[in-house]
Amino acid sequence: MAPANGDLQLLKADYREAYKLGKTLGQGAFGKVKLATRRSDGIEVAVKLVNTNEWSERERKQFENEIRTLYELQHPNIVRLFDVYESEPRQYAMIMELASGGELFDRIQQRGSFSEQEAQFVMRKLLSALAYMHKKDIAHRDLKPENIMYATGEENSEPKLTDFGFAKKAQPIEEDVPAGATSPPPGALKTRLGSPNYVAPEILTSKTGYSTSVDIWSMGVILYILLCGYFPFYHENERELYRQIKAGKFDMPVEEWGHVSDNAKDLVRKMLQINPKKRITAHQALRHPWLRGEASSEIMPEETLKAFSDMNRIRKRSFKGAAQAIAAAVRTEKARGGEGKAEVGDVAVLAIQKARRAAAAAEEDKEYTNASMAFADEITSDEVRRPEPKGGAGRAAAGGAGAKKPMHPAQAGNSGGGSPMCTSCALM
Known part of the structure; x- marks a missing residue:
């Protein structure tokens, strides 16, 4: 594999000479992440161990893209990549900054309280990271709470963006698309990927590609x-x-x-603007009155915290089931003499529905083909729902077969329904 860029050189040495390995921090579709201590000064790092021997050419290129992108990014709210070792052919050790403070949603649930002021703090940091990335024309393309980690468990720890497996340089679209074009220009962002509830509408619909603004939608x-x-x-x-x-x-x-301020609502609306050309940018968002002012430190209502806790609990349970199903599908297919072509590593997404399809295909001795989009999820809406309206107001009937009844009469006829959904998780 070629060096990630002119500055990062693959170290052809055994990383264990420089680092002492500790416990396993996680394991995903692309390998293990281990805790390690640098022998020279005792600093703790995370080591992502990646064996690409059985990977397709597409997967290898995706990995190369990840280390190119990550090494280029040096920001206090983006996890750092320090070095990449290749101790054996196609076996790599990525030496990364350790983010030991837990995921964004887990941290909130563990604390049992949250305020608009704390949400403001998180958004300031993450939008600062996005502004830095977008100035370099780099889109993350898979922003979700699972990819936001805290540096430490301390009270004022910094949140950090992680998992840049889908990140890519964005080519300007307006100047490069001929009038009447029906397909993206060469180099434009066009792959339909992400996580279901966080995906921007233009990823689903655009015929001419999309830009870094998809990250703003996800953050919204x-x-x-x-x-x-x-x-x-x-x-x-x-x-x-x-x-x-x-x-x-x-x-x-x-x-x-x-309980939410008008300024906070206004920023949400500007971030969830369906037209990407009218959507607020990261730089503009940092100058928004809500982020420049003083937000309320009042603890959010109990109903809000309960809804949040329920959603996070179901999300965690679904992730574990997805990981187990995917691993079982790949093992079954390989045991039958195949090459592990459940294709679940194609985009490194651990999704319940995708895992079930892969497992079913393996049971029938068939090859599993990816859906057109790289995400899916199947959590029943009865497991986790929005808080009931105060006063016990009933739900109006929603239009559309299989739709949940909306919580408020104004939603009647919008089969969007009212229940929150736990999305699929990705673990790199």
Whole structure:
């Protein structure tokens, strides 16, 4: 494999001479992540061990892209890549900054409290990282809470963006698309990937590619969740979920949003602007009144925290099931003399529905083919729902087969429904 760029050189040495390995921190589709201590000064790092011997050429290129991108990014709110070792052919050790403070949503749940002021702190940091990335024309393309980690467990620890497996340089679109073009220009961002509830509408619809603005949409979904405890778009049917996202309609019912400031609501609306050309940029968002002012330190209502806790609990359970199903599917296919072509590593997404399809295909001795999009999820809406409206107001009937009843009469006829959904997880 070629060096990641002119500055990063692959170290042809045994990384264990420089680092002492500790416990396993995680394991995903592309290998293990281990805790390690640098022998020279005792500093703890994370070592991502990647064996590419059985990978397809596409997967290797994706890995090369990840280390190119990550090494280029040096920002206090982006996890750092220090070195890459190749101790044996096609076996790599990525020496990375250790983020030991846990995931964003886990941290909130463990604390048991959250305020608009804390949401403001998180957004300032993460939008600063996005502004830095977007100035370099780099799009993350898979922003979600699982990819936001805290540096340490300390109270004022910095949140950091992680998992740059889908990150890519974005080519300007407007100047390069001929009039009447029906396909993206060479080099444009065009791959349909991401995680279902966080994906920007233009990823689903654009014929001319998309830009770094997809990250702003995803971050807007995260901000929406932080402020109310559930997703702006939900449906248990994948097609219907994407229809909602493409329509771009969401609500902020007073029963759950009464405690949220008008400035915070305004920023959410600007980030969830369906037209990417009108959507606020990261630089503009940092100058928004909500991020420049003083947000409320009042603890959010109990109903909001309960909805958030329920969503996070189901999300964690679904992730574990997805990982187990995917691993079983690959093992079964390999045991039958195949090459592990459950294709689940194709985009490194651990999704419940995808895992079930892969496992079913393996049981029938068939090769599993990826869906056109690299994400899917299948959590029943009855398991986790938005908080009931105060006063016990009933739900109006929703239009559309299989749709959940909307929480507020204003939503009637919008089969978007009202229940939050736990999305699929990716572990690199």
